[in-house]
Amino acid sequence: MKTRIGILGYGNLGRGIEIAVEAAGDMELAAVFTRRDPAGVKILTEGVPVVNVGEIEQWKDKIDVLVLCGGSATDLPVQTPKYAEMFNVIDSFDTHARIPEHFADTDAAAKKGGKVAMISVGWDPGLFSLNRVYANAILPDGKDYTFWGKGVSQGHSDAVRRIDGVKNAKQYTIPIDKALDAVRSGENPELSTRDKHLRECFVVLEEGADAAKVEKEIKEMPNYFADYDTVVHFISEEELLRDHAGMAHGGFVFRTGCTGVNKEHKHIIEYSLKLDSNPEFTTSVLIAYARAVKRMADEGQTGARTVLDVPPAYLCQQSGEELRKHFL
Amino acid sequence: MKTRIGILGYGNLGRGIEIAVEAAGDMELAAVFTRRDPAGVKILTEGVPVVNVGEIEQWKDKIDVLVLCGGSATDLPVQTPKYAEMFNVIDSFDTHARIPEHFADTDAAAKKGGKVAMISVGWDPGLFSLNRVYANAILPDGKDYTFWGKGVSQGHSDAVRRIDGVKNAKQYTIPIDKALDAVRSGENPELSTRDKHLRECFVVLEEGADAAKVEKEIKEMPNYFADYDTVVHFISEEELLRDHAGMAHGGFVFRTGCTGVNKEHKHIIEYSLKLDSNPEFTTSVLIAYARAVKRMADEGQTGARTVLDVPPAYLCQQSGEELRKHFL
Numbered sequence: 344m345k346t347r348i349g350i351l352g353y354g355n356l357g358r359g360i361e362i363a364v365e366a367a368g369d370m371e372l373a374a375v376f377t378r379r380d381p382a383g384v385k386i387l388t389e390g391v392p393v394v395n396v397g398e399i400e401q402w403k404d405k406i407d408v409l410v411l412c413g414g415s416a417t418d419l420p421v422q423t424p425k426y427a428e429m430f431n432v433i434d435s436f437d438t439h440a441r442i443p444e445h446f447a448d449t450d451a452a453a454k455k456g457g458k459v460a461m462i463s464v465g466w467d468p469g470l471f472s473l474n475r476v477y478a479n480a481i482l483p484d485g486k487d488y489t490f491w492g493k494g495v496s497q498g499h500s501d502a503v504r505r506i507d508g509v510k511n512a513k514q515y516t517i518p519i520d521k522a523l524d525a526v527r528s529g530e531n532p533e534l535s536t537r538d539k540h541l542r543e544c545f546v547v548l549e550e551g552a553d554a555a556k557v558e559k560e561i562k563e564m565p566n567y568f569a570d571y572d573t574v575v576h577f578i579s580e581e582e583l584l585r586d587h588a589g590m591a592h593g594g595f596v597f598r599t600g601c602t603g604v605n606k607e608h609k610h611i612i613e614y615s616l617k618l619d620s621n622p623e624f625t626t627s628v629l630i631a632y633a634r635a636v637k638r639m640a641d642e643g644q645t646g647a648r649t650v651l652d653v654p655p656a657y658l659c660q661q662s663g664e665e666l667r668k669h670f671l
Numbered sequence: 672m673k674t675r676i677g678i679l680g681y682g683n684l685g686r687g688i689e690i691a692v693e694a695a696g697d698m699e700l701a702a703v704f705t706r707r708d709p710a711g712v713k714i715l716t717e718g719v720p721v722v723n724v725g726e727i728e729q730w731k732d733k734i735d736v737l738v739l740c741g742g743s744a745t746d747l748p749v750q751t752p753k754y755a756e757m758f759n760v761i762d763s764f765d766t767h768a769r770i771p772e773h774f775a776d777t778d779a780a781a782k783k784g785g786k787v788a789m790i791s792v793g794w795d796p797g798l799f800s801l802n803r804v805y806a807n808a809i810l811p812d813g814k815d816y817t818f819w820g821k822g823v824s825q826g827h828s829d830a831v832r833r834i835d836g837v838k839n840a841k842q843y844t845i846p847i848d849k850a851l852d853a854v855r856s857g858e859n860p861e862l863s864t865r866d867k868h869l870r871e872c873f874v875v876l877e878e879g880a881d882a883a884k885v886e887k888e889i890k891e892m893p894n895y896f897a898d899y900d901t902v903v904h905f906i907s908e909e910e911l912l913r914d915h916a917g918m919a920h921g922g923f924v925f926r927t928g929c930t931g932v933n934k935e936h937k938h939i940i941e942y943s944l945k946l947d948s949n950p951e952f953t954t955s956v957l958i959a960y961a962r963a964v965k966r967m968a969d970e971g972q973t974g975a976r977t978v979l980d981v982p983p984a985y986l987c988q989q990s991g992e993e994l995r996k997h998f999l
Contacts (some may be wrong), residue, residue, distance in 0.1 A: 362932060366811060387932065442999055443992070463999055470805070472999045473983055477798070478961040479998065480986035481952075483694060529945070602955055604690060604715065608947035610955075617857070619936035624809075627930055627938075631808040651994055655801055656979040658808035664771070666979055670807065671770050671791055671800045 346637045347405060348630075349430070350420065351396065352412035353384055355590070356435065359626030360410050362388055366628055369660050373610050403429050408633040408642075410434075410626075424448040427647075428456035431640045435465040435625055442468065450647035456607040459640040461648045464632045465625040466616055467491070471596045473650055474614040478598035482610060483633040485600025488526050490515025490518035490539060494621060502567045503544055506560050508552030511580055513587040517541040518595060524599050529609045535570075545587050547580045552614050592621035631658040674965045676699040676958075677730060679750065679759070680740035681712055681721075683918070684763065687954030688738050689715055695958055699990050701734050731757055735968075736961040738762075752776040755975075756784035759968045760960050763793040763953055770796065778975035787968040789976045792945055792960045793953040793966055795819070797925045802942040806926035810938060813928025816854050818846035818867060822920025822949060830895045831872055834888050836880030839908055841915040845869040846923060854925050857937045864898040872901065873915050875908045920949035959986040 348364050350357045354374050364370045365388065374375050377384050381393040394634045395403070409430040413419050420435045426432050427449050436445050440464055453460035463469065467489070475487060493517065499514035522539050525532040532538075544561055548554060558575045561568055578586075596616045618624045632650065635657035639648065656666055678685045681703050692698045693716065700719045705712050709721040710989050724732070737758040741747050747764045754760050755777050764773050770791055781788035792795065795817070803815060820843065827842035850867050853860040860866075874887055876882060886903045890896055906914075923943045930936050946952045960978065963985035967976065984994055 359930075362930060366930070374854075439999070440852060443996055445996055468999045470809075474806070475985060475998045476994060477801070478984045480962075480983075481798075481955045527945075601993075602687075602690060602694070602948060602951040608951050610947060610952050611943075611945040613941075613943045615939075616942045617855075617877065617939040619938060620930060623930040623936050624938050627809045634808075649995060649999055651984040651991070651999065652982045654980045654982050655804045655808075663979070666804060667774055667977060668771055671767070671796045671805045671977055 345369055345371040346634065347371060347407045348633060349374050349376060349399075349406040349409040350412060351376045351399070351409060351426070352418070353377050353386065353393075354412060354586060355386055355622040356412035356626055356629075357410075358387070358418060359620075359623045360412060360629060362623065363626045363630040367634075367660075369634070370630070374402060376402075376409075382484055385574025396607045399426070399503035400429060406430055408433060408636050410629055410633060414644050419447060420448070423460060423462060424452040424485055427458055429457075429458070431636050433461045433464055433629055433636050435469075435629060436463045437465060437468055437637070439468060446647050446649070454646045457645050459636050459644055459646070459648060461636050461650075461653075463649055464629050466618075466628060467594065469476075469625075469628055469650055471594065471614070474596045474612075475598070478596075478600075478612045482598055482602070482612070484602070484606065484617060485598050485610075486531050488534070488539075488597040488599075489594065491594040492516040492518050492540065492592065494594075494618075495587075495590070499542065499544075499567055502564060503561055506557055508557050509546055510549045511547040513545045513583065515543045515545075517543055523595065526599065527611065527613065528671040529599055529611055531599055537571055540571060542568055542571045544573065544575045546577050547583050548577060584588060589619075590621045591619050592624075593617045607649055634658055634660070673697055673699040674962065675699060675733060675735045676961060677702050677704060677734040677737040678740060679704045679724065679727075679737060679754070680746070681705050681714065682740060684740035684954055684957075685738075685952040687714070687948075687951045688740060688957060690951065691954045691958040695819050695962075695988075697962070698958070704730075704737075709985055727754070730756060734758055736761060736964050738957055738961060744824070748773060748776070750880065751788060751790060752780040755781040755786055755788035757786070758784075759787045761789045761792055761957055761964050763797075763957060764791045764866060765793060765796055767796065767839075774975050774977070782974045785973050787964050787972050787974070787976060789960055789964050789978075789981075791977055792957050793957060794946075795922065797953075797956055797978055798944070799922065799942070802924045802940075803926070804979055806924075806928075806940045810928025810930070810940070812934065813926050813938075814859050815866075816862070816925040816927075817922065818851060819922040819938075820844040820846050820920070822946075823915075823918070826894055827872075830892060831874060831889055834885055836877050836885050837874055837909055838877045838880075839875040841873045841911065843871045843873075845871055848867065851923065854927065855939065855941065857927055857939055859927055865900055868894055868899060870899045870901040871909055872903045874903060874905050875911050876905060918949045918951075919947050920952075921945040962986055962988070 376396045411434040415438045449460045503512035593616045635653045704724045712721045739762040762907045777788045831840035838980045921944045
């Protein structure tokens, strides 16, 4: 029997989940839940109901794993604990600093409901976290480096858009090659914020806005830009929509460490992602972990979990025997 | 209480384990077991007994995890099942084709003894296997590439040494940059054996041996060299010992895959290792997994396991709470 997936929230992530479920032979989409009027939500899969979230409780026995596709700022802190009482759930909560709190809230709710709730699944947090943990366990004496990009940062784009005179904007975070090379060379560099990433902004001005003033305001914005080298380009709205609509992203996780009686041997572990579509890759990770959620729930586990708690074999359709034969 | 580690076999791997145990705050070396006369085996750690393997049974209750440091060809197929009846064990069995059989033998023995036995731990099999499994689960529609090197291949070095007229030899496996770049570009190349790796041999001849004949014999050797471009250098024994005694190694695991309604988005996952000391890195992996063996045994698990069965958190000294806070 196929694992029945529910989707809550039908934006970029929700659509990505729908595509990933379709690509997985062992899953089927049971329903899409929305806060909007279901009549106005057109999904890709034929024959699957779109349901107002107000009716979700009626689906308690018809869904194996509910994938929560809301945002981390306001949706998930409420939604994940709420639905973890009714369903096995999975989310991509990515506000690193608030993970302990979100874990605690979700854990209590999932235990109360007798469900499994996996939080913070994606690539960072997610695959990057896995790599940090593996590499730290293996090289306890070492140094971690994480780089992001090239890709659009939603938070930084929003910050630019809030500036007076800015009509629209996209901000790319770009890892600096010289820093990457220094890490790869094993020289264990001390890298400042400015050394690691460049920020590049494409900005559409309101009519009559003062470009020089906007550029200055961007470059001096504390936290967001002041600590970085920032390049600002002014372009037309047409150019922005044509050339900067992509959702590519990626990044790098390194650990450099040493072993030996006199710490004389250096080792470098590098993990990197180059993604054409950030939301589609994120949802591919979510769907693999949804498979694990089902398996852990079937075992009788309850409570909150993260990627750090999941045996890799649980992500796969194949049996342990097949995995050992073909992948080990 | 610290996890008590036993080492069976005191060569490069055994010494690496000793160093890694010393570096881990939560472990201590309990004893080293050897087939040799213990009086002739000098270890690094003071106050730790070296014991003949014939007396190992007396240590049943004094060792939490026994690390088996024998070779995959003849030692481990016998040792791992044998000692899995008495101890929680871990090995680095790396003959890929024989893993299913080794797993079955070890599983039966470990279940009989009520122990946990983890096999094939290291970087390939091991960390590379993990990366293949994660990447395949996340990008089911894709292509895998594994490259090894630059590093010495023991098997290929041995093959050269068996040639008439060869006194000593080292063989390096070298990944070809053009192939790596083609994979990284996302063009999903079809790569032949010759496209992926170059073989470089450093050969010391017996006095009076015919260099041209040896070179021809190397380059035409079926399985080992015939399918590759091979470079042969003749050097003095002094040069071989001076310049080619290192144990550096490494490699790359890629998966390139696509997502999207029309498979229009490409993604590239790359994992790579650059290691100054192959045995010391391998033993660092073994020690992290020895920690997991102890934890799984404490939970009452029994039977054979591989890296695919282990939640990443089990490799770490830190609590789940600390890991979520600092690494997720």
